[in-house]
Amino acid sequence: xxxxxxxxxxxxxxxxxxxxxxxxxxxxxxxxxxxxxxxxxxxxxxxxxxxxxxxxxxxxxxxxxxxxxxxxxxxxxxxxxxxxxxxxxxxxxxxxxxxxxxxxxxxxxxxxxxxxxxxxxxxxxxxxxxxxxxxxxxxxxxxxxxxxxxxxxxxxxxxxxxxxxxxxxxxxxxxxxxxxxxxxxxxxxxxxxxxxxxxxxxxxxxxxxxxxxxxxxxxxxxxxxxxxxxxxxxxxxxxxxxxxxxxxxxxxxxxxxxxxxxxxxxxxxxxxxxxxxxxxxxxxxxxxxxxxxxxxxxxxxxxxxxxxxxxxxxxxxxxxxxxxxxxxxxxxxxxxxxxxxxxxxxxxxxxxxxxxxxxxxxxxxxxxxxxxxxxxxxxxxxxxxxxxxxxxxxxxxxxx
Numbered sequence: 001x002x003x004x005x006x007x008x009x010x011x012x013x014x015x016x017x018x019x020x021x022x023x024x025x026x027x028x029x030x031x032x033x034x035x036x037x038x039x040x041x042x043x044x045x046x047x048x049x050x051x052x053x054x055x056x057x058x059x060x061x062x063x064x065x066x067x068x069x070x071x072x073x074x075x076x077x078x079x080x081x082x083x084x085x086x087x088x089x090x091x092x093x094x095x096x097x098x099x100x101x102x103x104x105x106x107x108x109x110x111x112x113x114x115x116x117x118x119x120x121x122x123x124x125x126x127x128x129x130x131x132x133x134x135x136x137x138x139x140x141x142x143x144x145x146x147x148x149x150x151x152x153x154x155x156x157x158x159x160x161x162x163x164x165x166x167x168x169x170x171x172x173x174x175x176x177x178x179x180x181x182x183x184x185x186x187x188x189x190x191x192x193x194x195x196x197x198x199x200x201x202x203x204x205x206x207x208x209x210x211x212x213x214x215x216x217x218x219x220x221x222x223x224x225x226x227x228x229x230x231x232x233x234x235x236x237x238x239x240x241x242x243x244x245x246x247x248x249x250x251x252x253x254x255x256x257x258x259x260x261x262x263x264x265x266x267x268x269x270x271x272x273x274x275x276x277x278x279x280x281x282x283x284x285x286x287x288x289x290x291x292x293x294x295x296x297x298x299x300x301x302x303x304x305x306x307x308x309x310x311x312x313x314x315x316x317x318x319x320x321x322x323x324x325x326x327x328x329x330x331x332x333x334x335x336x337x338x339x340x341x342x343x344x345x346x347x348x349x350x351x352x353x354x355x356x357x358x359x360x361x362x363x364x365x366x367x368x369x370x371x372x373x374x375x376x377x378x379x380x381x382x383x384x385x386x387x388x389x390x391x392x393x394x395x396x397x398x399x400x
Contacts, residue, residue: 029084029113030256033063033091036109038245044099048151049241050180050272054141057186057265059094060258062137063087065399066129067258081122082129087258088113089130090137097138145183146269153179158283162293163202165283165309169300173307177314180276186266187394191277194386196379199284199311210373214287218370220300229368230302235345236365237303240318241268243342247322247358250338251330263395264325271321271387275314278383284311287373301370312380313372319362320384323355328392332356 037059046052066086092110096103117123145151155175158164167173181191188194200206217225218233225233236243248264287310291299308314333354340350352358359381366372 028256029087030063030067030258030261031252032113033088033109034249034252034261036106037091037095038249040095040099040102040105042242043105044101046148048146048148048177049239050151050177050183050269051146051148052241053265053268053272054144054146055095055098057262057269058098058137058141059091059134060262060265061398062090062094062130062133063258064262065133065137066090066126079122081117081120082126085114085117085123085126086130086133089127090134091130093131093134094137097134141184143184145179150179150183152176153182155280163285163290165285166289168286168288168305168307170304171307175309176307177272177276178280178308180273181280183273185270185273186398187391188270188274188387191273192281194274194383194390195278195281196312196383198282199373199379200375202290206375207373210375211287211290214301214367214370214373215291215296215299217368218287218301220302220370222302225302225368229364231345231348232361233302233365233368235342235348235350236315236362237344237369238342240315240362243340244268244318244322246340247355248326250334250340251326254334255330257329259399260329262398263329263392264322266395266398267321267325267388267391268318270391271317271384272314274383274387275312275317275380276308278312279309279314282311283309284376286310287370303369303371305371310372311376312383313363313366313377314380315362315366316359316372316377316380317384317387319359320381321388322384323359323381324385324388325392326355328388 037056041052041055046055063086067083088110092106095106099106114123114127117126152174155178157167157175160166165175167175183191185191200210216222217229219225244264248261252260285293286305288299288301288305306314337351337353340352342348342350350361363374363377363381366377367374
């Protein structure tokens with residue numbers, strides 16, 4: 001069920017975030033530092049999505065390595081005092097390096113957490129272990145090719161031909177995320193490990209059907225797209241990385257776990273590497289290019305097309321891996337519905353219970369926005385699920 005509530009976004013959004021006083025209770029250090037991470041990286045975001053996921057992954061892998069039920073790596077039991085000090089320090093020290101303009105806010109947050117932890121050897125050892133794991137997590141990803149300049153490495157635009165990607169209107173900007181395909185994954189053996197088969201031929205029934213669907217339902221002037229479909233398209237036009245920060249927060253509130261945050265973001269990085277590998281292996285043109293080249297020179301999508309190839313859909317791969325991870329770690333659905341809002345659909349609140357419902361809406365949204373064929377979305381979901389399925393079986397190796 002979906003409702004449009006104008007003027008109540010701030011109130012509804014409040015259900016997505018545990019009140020600060022509650023988050024700061026002992027035992028909720030993961031929730032507290034999740035919110036700190038969200039605020040810090042929103043204040044100093046990287047210009048590339050995968051770089052933001054990398055920052056989350058580094059900080060929370062360091063935290064997951066010290067969040068072992070209160071035991072340090074020697075096996076000695078220090079209880080909650082050790083864990084709280086270790087997790088907070090691990091995230092803090094990582095983010096100090098990744099978001100240096102936010103040092104003041106990070107230091108203040110760390111002081112708030114540590115002031116609640118009684119003095120003693122457990123606290124001291126926790127701080128030392130958290131700092132050590134932050135240094136380790138940062139060093140492991142040095143030179144991984146996920147800095148913004150490497151991510152957006154120049155892409156030589158191919159010679160125009162039927163089916164071949166070209167810059168899209170209105171800006172006709174350069175391709176983005178080309179460098180992801182040669183970045184170093186966390187767990188995948190190689191970027192093309194889960195490359196899907198090629199997209200359907202341009203003269204195939206599947207491609208003609210999918211392109212006709214985008215033509216009719218994804219046009220800025222569509223007469224068949226319903227208001228509800230337009231709302232879905234606008235809601236999920238938001239960036240997938242910031243959107244799923246709130247989705248993951250919903251799951252985390254039910255079962256706080258540094259491992260869940262780390263696993264989600266490690267797999268997000270690997271999924272985006274796999275996505276760019278496939279996009280630039282096939283270089284399939286976008287629907288707007290296809291439709292304008294085949295008799296509709298003025299056809300315009302509802303939303304501006306991102307500057308990279310159609311197949312597979314990046315939003316769909318993100319939704320696919322997220323559904324797989326959240327299902328594996330929390331189950332396919334929550335016992336109670338949860339609410340989400342969107343920066344690209346102000347005043348709209350969507351109600352969900354199952355993770356698959358988000359995937360469904362993401363797939364439809366990219367078609368109704370006029371920026372992806374349905375096959376690109378459906379294959380994208382499977383790519384994300386494949387990467388997640390593999391990485392979930394390998395994640396423990398990162399904790400050693």
